[in-house]
Amino acid sequence: MEVVPISIAAIAALLSIVATYLAVRSRDLLAAVVFSAVQSTAYALIYYVLMAPDIALVYIPVSVGILPAVTVMLVKKTERYEE
Amino acid sequence: MLVAGLLPLFLMGAAFTIPALSLVVKSPRFYRVYATAVSLVGLAMALAVFLETRERGVVAYRFGGFRPPLGIVYTVDALGATLGLLSAFVLTMSVVYSTWMVRSRGEYLYYTLMLSLGAGSLGCLYTGDVFNLFVMLEVLSLSAYALVSFYRDNPRAVEASIRYAFVGMVATSLYLLASFVLYGSYGTLNMADIALKARNPAAWTPYSGWVFGDVVLSSAIAIALSAWTFTFKAAVFPNHFWLPDANPEAPTPVSALFVAVIDLIGAYGVIRFLYTLFGEGSAVGVLRHDILLVLHVLGALSALVGAMLLVVQTDVKKFIAYSTISHMGLAFMAATTGTESGVSAATLQLISNSLSEALLFYAAGVAIVAVGRSVEGVGFLRRSKVASAAFVVGLLNLFGVVPVFVGFWSKLFMFMAFLEVGYLASAVVLMASTGISGVGYVKLINYLARSTPGPREDPRLRSTLVPVLVVALTTLALVALGIAVVAVPEVGRAIREVGASAMDYASYVKAVIGW
Amino acid sequence: MIELVLVAAGLTLIAIGVFYDFVGAVGLLRLPNFFTRLHAATAGAIGGAVVPMIGASLVALGAEYLGPPRFFLAGAAFASGLLLMILAQAGSHAIARAAYLSGEAPREPILYDALEKGGGE
Amino acid sequence: MSDPTTFLFAVVVLSLVANTGISLYGVFTRPSLVKKFISLTIFSDTLNSFAIAIGFRRVVGPYPSAAVLSSVPEDPDELLAFAGSAVDPLPQALVLTAIVIGLAVYMFLAGLIMLYHRHYRTTRMV
Amino acid sequence: MDLEVLISSALTALIPAYVASFVLYAVRVVKGPTIPDRVLAVDSLGYDLAAFMVVLSILLRSPLMVVCGLALVLWVYAFDIYVAKYLEAREMGG
Amino acid sequence: MRLREVVVAVSVALMVLLLAYVVSAGGLGPLAPRELRELARSYLANAYNPWNVTQSSLSLEAVTAIVWDYRGIDTFFETSVLFASIVGVSLIFRGYRERPGIGGRGLSEIVKTSTRVLLPLILVAGVSIALHGHLTPGGGFQGGSFIAVLLVLATVVFSLDFLVERGLASGRLLALRSAGLLGVLATSVALLAVGLALGIDAYIFQNMVREGSELSMPQWLLDRPTGGTLLFFNVFEALAVAAGLALAFLVLSLREEEVGEAMAAGEWHE
Amino acid sequence: MGRLLGYLTVFAMTYAFYVVFTGATSVFSLVLGALASAVVSVVVKPLVVSGEPRVSDIARLAYLAVYYLYYMVVAEVRAHVAIARTVFGRRMDISPAIVEVPYHVKTSYGMTLVAGSITNTPGTVVVQVDPERRRFYVHWLYAKAFEPDRAREEISAEFERFAQRIFG
Incomplete structure (x- = not known):
């Protein structure tokens, strides 16, 4: 029974590795923001499966709702491509 | 005891009130008076805590009335109380000094951050909980980052603040990881509980039971991670780079706080972790000795590197920053000898260093306002007898060869502590760094004797009563302490008891858990 | 009996939802350009999210073994579905408009473009 | 590792460890401040997830429950049953604190980076 | 009890399809090629993940956790709006 | 390199x-x-434990009980970190002034109208998460961050001008933020103040009856437990977090014209 | 009176959402929710309601229900089947185009309802809206006609009939 949820968590964790790698490597900063949003979503799923609804509830607004806003604004005010 | 629990809360609450007041009161003078009053009350409270610990040994305050491993306990022993009194004193002096020095828009925000920095540092020193220490470190750090970028029109200030903030965030995150690891294996976050279980992994405490994982392995990695954080905070050799960057760009009273308070927290953290928590006889065993040795070597390197770089500085604030690095290195060396006398010597060194570096900043601040940050500028100080005398006192104290000043005694104690454990090389390093940095100090005194170009027009120079008062008070404290260390047996005993209290985990545990 | 009907209906809706999830995902991969993919995404949002949410709220109403909090589940799932109806269209529209105006996404293949022929701003 | 759940859980934890490495690398080597910023957020999120993983547990029954009582308990036995099936609430509370602290630092850092760009017209910093 | 088994087994059977579609969405996020494509994929991923969370809360017998789905729906939408604003406006506050 | x-x-x-x-x-x-750490078991068994009130906070939600009661001081200072960050942001942009009429247009009409419908719904959802913080997952931060993201979203969708015209300027947010923080502070020392006034022993952050102190917050409101201080903490914290984050975002999102004006004034530095 | 009605409308909507969202069964939730909704409606009313609302709210709600029933069941199902067939079809028989679709509803809520319905049915997405000329620009996956009026017949005429009755 517990194999099913935990394998979901494992898949989300593997997805988050891909997203993190791409976020760190990509030269387009806007794309990096998108990748970090994917990573955040994957982490939110991990929190959910590991039975931490409080964390999921605070993590989702913070890192899908506020931080991308701040980062996108930062990219807008500075520059889009990493040199 | 209530006062210890109330003190950081009080400072923070006072900081909360300032932005609310700013909607009503616009006059900057009000905020100067307000901040001064608040910090004076804070100083009085810190003094009360200090006296209480002198009287009763380790003092514990339970927040919310919960039994210790359940709730958070503030645990103040002689070490924490002494350093807390010191930081409250420097904080007060800096706030008073700022009322003269800082004239800018948004002054009330500046005082808000000053008070929250004070709250953070006192919380770090008083807390008895590993995770709470992280929170207080963040309060301290974030106020510090913001204060470094106070002169936002200065590009270098912004750059320094960014560097400091990035590395600082990584450092505190590593400490966070360390606290998670500690929780994972010990199953508790209370320092006393961890100290008990590190000595005796089979121990059982109410509410938190037995240890959970492999204590040795996780303690080792927790110590490694937190040592990285603390060396960063204390600006010790591989992690020293932020101090010469950030310190000169901050407003001068904040620079004084940097060298006197934030560095202190780093050294305090190392002592707390390596003596109270994972001291002699703990499960970490042999590993502890190695970690101490590594930190000792880092301290030695830091002392030498700081002393060498100090000589070539042409910026007076950078000069003081490197001097701090050198002296913090010495304090680290003493703190990692593993003996009671070493910790006592380190504490005395911390006190001497904090007071005299802060004093140098306060004195040099007048010259910086008048002629700028170059070392030649200190010649301006000759116009005020008090300031120039204080500057000389500060330098001599740091040089540490005049037996009146506390700097001499701290170096002597350190020397004896090194000999006691047979670290001859360390004693040589101590002498060498004293000698090398002495060149720099003599150079600075030399500049003091020379005349300087005419000062620029600055409205603040019309009345220098406040800075002179601050400088005089700090000098007085320094000299009085230097005499008292040998002349008054009570003070000497207090200093020795600090080392004993760091070693004495049993009474720490007893005050918190009850046995 | 009524529980069984609710659960059966709910499970059917959830199954339809999974199917449209898959449709959305495959469509997002197969369709040729951004603007055509938008339609697959809509299918994924409405068919793949709103429908299973309503289905889940039906299942929760029927599943007595979940205890009193099942009303919370049913209500919150239904409310999420309702909000998603408003949000999904606004989101797709916003991103489509932004992509068109900024020229970030290629429009081809396209048979006729009324916006280019004098529309827009 | 014979047990599939243990294996899958190890996959979760070790990928978190890998993420720590990747993001830390990003913080220290990427030249752009914005990229450092993004890496830093990922880094501290990963540490937080690590704590949540520490707090997870397994139960004999179907699946552990969240640390919330769903109704007011009538007698002490219900509390014992709850303690026997819920996950560890303490790491969650700690992570809650850490997330908000992180957010505070990022907000301030964002302001600083804007200021840096105003001064230097670039976000490059080595 | 019968109902419980029915619901659990039905939902468990559906999970692989969900996971497969998430992986496909993730492939589109990685492949791009443009920013709107990626955002669209994140968007759909978020919405479907929200529905998945709602379904999971039935499967894991923890009805109180369903709020997370709502949160995800809302803030993935917000993320959408941010990128849209980036692409079309001069400033984020404008 | x-x-x-x-x-x-x-x-x-x-x-x-x-x-x-x-x-x-x-x-x-x-x-x-399979086994929990003993401390975690103690928290779970004591979070709502009317049979042992002296070590309990009478909250159904263990996480909120830990966050605001067992480790209340942590959370208090965590709020202070957020406070310091907001002070820092306003410090580095000091002297700014929101000026309406720079010409923000926001997004398209459809998005605006949809968001307008959403506003009351999400607000009330956030408030409900905060109010039920001690009963269901959620609490002050969660509710507050919901509301904060809503305000951020509104800034982005409607443009700053719109909000400033409708009275959501930083001064008002600052007042709300201060009200929330002072509420948190007042709640944390409420029983201590009562105790000092009556000459009874009491603790900082005291909630229920404790060893050596008979004072207690109300345990029930209508037909549900309140968790004593937890309800107040959650409400005030939601207010403070929402206003604070929105304030910080507002300051960060100031347009080039406004920031430029603040910066052009020039500040003296050493 | 009109203003009070505006507040009441917002309050009713908010409170209804609250009750559904929390699945409220306890007096505690209901009372605190009423308080919260009252505060929220006072705060956001100036943002949400632009004009003075009329008394015909009950009738409106009835229309809304009917509308959504129709909308959900017929239009969505048809469009979803079509998109599924396209996605899984061996070769894609799509003819994408952006067409101009005029609309006649007057209020912004009505316009949003129409646009939302168009976007929510797979196959059509509103790309751009021109409120002055009352035009949608719709990306249409299966374009059958490029002329504005015939496109309107195909895409939005049905939606608009209901939207006009609800919001005018």
Whole structure:
């Protein structure tokens, strides 16, 4: 029974590795923001499966709702491509 | 005891009130008076805590009335109380000094951050909980980052603040990881509980039971991670780079706080972790000795590197920053000898260093306002007898060869502590760094004797009563302490008891858990 | 009996939802350009999210073994579905408009473009 | 590792460890401040997830429950049953604190980076 | 009890399809090629993940956790709006 | 530069390997154990425990009980970190002034109208999460961050001008923020103040009856437990977090014209 | 009176959402929710309601229900089947085009309802809206006609009939 949820968590964790790698490597900063949003979503799923609804509830607004806003604004005010 | 629990809360609450007041009161003078009053009350409270610990040994305050491993306990022993009194004193002096020095828009925000920095540092020193220490470190750090970028029109200030903030965030995150690891294996976050279980992994405490994982392995990695954080905070050799960057760009009273308070927290953290928590006889065993040795070597390197770089500085604030690095290195060396006398010597060194570096900043601040940050500028100080005398006192104290000043005694104690454990090389390093940095100090005194170009027009120079008062008070404290260390047996005993209290985990545990 | 009907209906809706999830995902991969993919995404949002949410709220109403909090589940799932109806269209529209105006996404293949022929701003 | 759940859980934890490495690398080597910023957020999120993983547990029954009582308990036995099936609430509370602290630092850092760009017209910093 | 088994087994059977579609969405996020494509994929991923969370809360017998789905729906939408604003406006506050 | 990258990569890899070793060698106990840590069991058994009120906070939600009661001081100072950050942001942009009429247009009419419908719904959802913080997952931060993101969203969708015209300027947000923070502060020392006034022993952050103190917050409101101070903490914290985050975002999103004006005034530095 | 009605409308909507969202069964939730909704409606009313609302709210709600029933069941199902067939079809028989679709509803809520319905049915997405000329620009996956009026017949005429009755 517990194999099913935990394998979901494992898949989300593997997805988050891909997203993190791409976020760190990509030269387009806007794309990096998108990748970090994917990573955040994957982490939110991990929190959910590991039975931490409080964390999921605070993590989702913070890192899908506020931080991308701040980062996108930062990219807008500075520059889009990493040199 | 209530006062210890109330003190950081009080400072923070006072900081909360300032932005609310700013909607009503616009006059900057009000905020100067307000901040001064608040910090004076804070100083009085810190003094009360200090006296209480002198009287009763380790003092514990339970927040919310919960039994210790359940709730958070503030645990103040002689070490924490002494350093807390010191930081409250420097904080007060800096706030008073700022009322003269800082004239800018948004002054009330500046005082808000000053008070929250004070709250953070006192919380770090008083807390008895590993995770709470992280929170207080963040309060301290974030106020510090913001204060470094106070002169936002200065590009270098912004750059320094960014560097400091990035590395600082990584450092505190590593400490966070360390606290998670500690929780994972010990199953508790209370320092006393961890100290008990590190000595005796089979121990059982109410509410938190037995240890959970492999204590040795996780303690080792927790110590490694937190040592990285603390060396960063204390600006010790591989992690020293932020101090010469950030310190000169901050407003001068904040620079004084940097060298006197934030560095202190780093050294305090190392002592707390390596003596109270994972001291002699703990499960970490042999590993502890190695970690101490590594930190000792880092301290030695830091002392030498700081002393060498100090000589070539042409910026007076950078000069003081490197001097701090050198002296913090010495304090680290003493703190990692593993003996009671070493910790006592380190504490005395911390006190001497904090007071005299802060004093140098306060004195040099007048010259910086008048002629700028170059070392030649200190010649301006000759116009005020008090300031120039204080500057000389500060330098001599740091040089540490005049037996009146506390700097001499701290170096002597350190020397004896090194000999006691047979670290001859360390004693040589101590002498060498004293000698090398002495060149720099003599150079600075030399500049003091020379005349300087005419000062620029600055409205603040019309009345220098406040800075002179601050400088005089700090000098007085320094000299009085230097005499008292040998002349008054009570003070000497207090200093020795600090080392004993760091070693004495049993009474720490007893005050918190009850046995 | 009524529980069984609710659960059966709910499970059917959830199954339809999974199917449209898959449709959305495959469509997002197969369709040729951004603007055509938008339609697959809509299918994924409405068919793949709103429908299973309503289905889940039906299942929760029927599943007595979940205890009193099942009303919370049913209500919150239904409310999420309702909000998603408003949000999904606004989101797709916003991103489509932004992509068109900024020229970030290629429009081809396209048979006729009324916006280019004098529309827009 | 014979047990599939243990294996899958190890996959979760070790990928978190890998993420720590990747993001830390990003913080220290990427030249752009914005990229450092993004890496830093990922880094501290990963540490937080690590704590949540520490707090997870397994139960004999179907699946552990969240640390919330769903109704007011009538007698002490219900509390014992709850303690026997819920996950560890303490790491969650700690992570809650850490997330908000992180957010505070990022907000301030964002302001600083804007200021840096105003001064230097670039976000490059080595 | 019968109902419980029915619901659990039905939902468990559906999970692989969900996971497969998430992986496909993730492939589109990685492949791009443009920013709107990626955002669209994140968007759909978020919405479907929200529905998945709602379904999971039935499967894991923890009805109180369903709020997370709502949160995800809302803030993935917000993320959408941010990128849209980036692409079309001069400033984020404008 | 290459050398530096290599050094960083090697040291990071070392740290990662060490961490992985500690995890896999059982440094943190077994992964996903069947037994809880004893402390966690104590929290779970005591969070709502009317049979042992002196160590309980009478909240159905263990996490909120820990966050605001058992480790209340942590959370208090965590709020102060957020406070310091907002003060820092307003410090580095000091002198700014929102000016309406720069010409913000916001997004398209459809998005605006949809968001307008959403506003009351999400607001009330956030408030409900905060109010039920001690009963269901959620609490002050969660509710507050919901509301804060809503305000951020509104800033982005409607443009700053719109909000400033409707009275959501930073001054008002600052007032709300201060009200929330002072509410948190007042709640945390409420029973201590009562105790000092009556001459009874009491603790900072006291909630229920404790050893050596008879004072207690109300335990029930209507037909549900309130968790004593938790309800107040959650409400005030939601207010403070929402206003604070929105304030910080508002200041960060100031347009070039407004920031430029503040910066052009010039500040003296050493 | 009109203003009070505006507040009441917002309050009713908010409170209804609250009750559904929390699945409220306890007096505690209901009372605190009423308080919260009252505060929220006072705060956001100036943002949400632009004009003075009329008394015909009950009738409106009835229309809304009917509308959504129709909308959900017929239009969505048809469009979803079509998109599924396209996605899984061996070769894609799509003819994408952006067409101009005029609309006649007057209020912004009505316009949003129409646009939302168009976007929510797979196959059509509103790309751009021109409120002055009352035009949608719709990306249409299966374009059958490029002329504005015939496109309107195909895409939005049905939606608009209901939207006009609800919001005018």
